[in-house]
Amino acid sequence: MPPLSKRIGILGGTFDPIHIGHLALARQFSRCIGLTELVLLPAGQPWQKSDVSAARHRLAMTCLASARMLSTTRVTVSTDEIYHSSPSYTTKTLSAWRKYHGTSASLTLLIGADQLLRLHTWKNWRRLFEFAHIGIATRPGFDLSQADATVLNEIWQRSVSADTLRSTTHGYVFRDTTLSLDISATDIRQSIRERECNFSREISNVPDVVWKYIHRHHLYQT
Numbered sequence: 001m002p003p004l005s006k007r008i009g010i011l012g013g014t015f016d017p018i019h020i021g022h023l024a025l026a027r028q029f030s031r032c033i034g035l036t037e038l039v040l041l042p043a044g045q046p047w048q049k050s051d052v053s054a055a056r057h058r059l060a061m062t063c064l065a066s067a068r069m070l071s072t073t074r075v076t077v078s079t080d081e082i083y084h085s086s087p088s089y090t091t092k093t094l095s096a097w098r099k100y101h102g103t104s105a106s107l108t109l110l111i112g113a114d115q116l117l118r119l120h121t122w123k124n125w126r127r128l129f130e131f132a133h134i135g136i137a138t139r140p141g142f143d144l145s146q147a148d149a150t151v152l153n154e155i156w157q158r159s160v161s162a163d164t165l166r167s168t169t170h171g172y173v174f175r176d177t178t179l180s181l182d183i184s185a186t187d188i189r190q191s192i193r194e195r196e197c198n199f200s201r202e203i204s205n206v207p208d209v210v211w212k213y214i215h216r217h218h219l220y221q222t
């Protein structure tokens, strides 16, 4: 089947801060699926996390990183979730986007392995497939085979090649097993807070413009 003209990847996250792991995930799927657009979707009030930085800082860092994120794919930042005062749910957001795009676009939610291990706790997670595909990337420390049995069963039945995601609107799963970046926002925040010996390594895991923003606004120092 020929590819659909719009192939949109959606990368949701707390982005506290956005880092090289996010960039690598975006690049990898942009290549595999041939994305025409990548949407970064900063979360408003992640219901599974506490102590999250102010929305304005996370949004600013995401916008700064988006500018030079991908060379051949348009990158946009969506504020659909970040200004919600109550927790927002991915399935609901995707349902609205599907309504907006109709049958003209392939929509793929991009997630790392840690999110797959939590997928069964997401509100209405099974309904995600009515609106989008899922692209799953490996991540050190998170074993995909340890996902909940209901999730594994669903993934197993829906797994296809990246080509299928290009030419269909929703309902499939593509697993990319090439990523292996042991980088997390938690480690970066901790390293800044504690000025650990691996401080410079952690800082190099953040795009330069983002590090300058963190520095200017004294983020993560207490």
Ligand code: ATP
Pocket: 012, 013, 014, 015, 016, 021, 022, 025, 110, 111, 112, 113, 114, 115, 137, 138, 139, 140, 179, 181, 182, 183, 184, 185, 186, 187
């Ligand atoms: P925190 O450490 O604060 O929990 P995080 O580093 O996991 O944050 P998020 O913003 O929560 O970053 O992640 C957004 C998305 O990016 C998630 O789907 C997550 O799985 C994925 N992701 C983040 N870092 C990596 C990585 N190193 N490799 C693969 N996927 C990643």
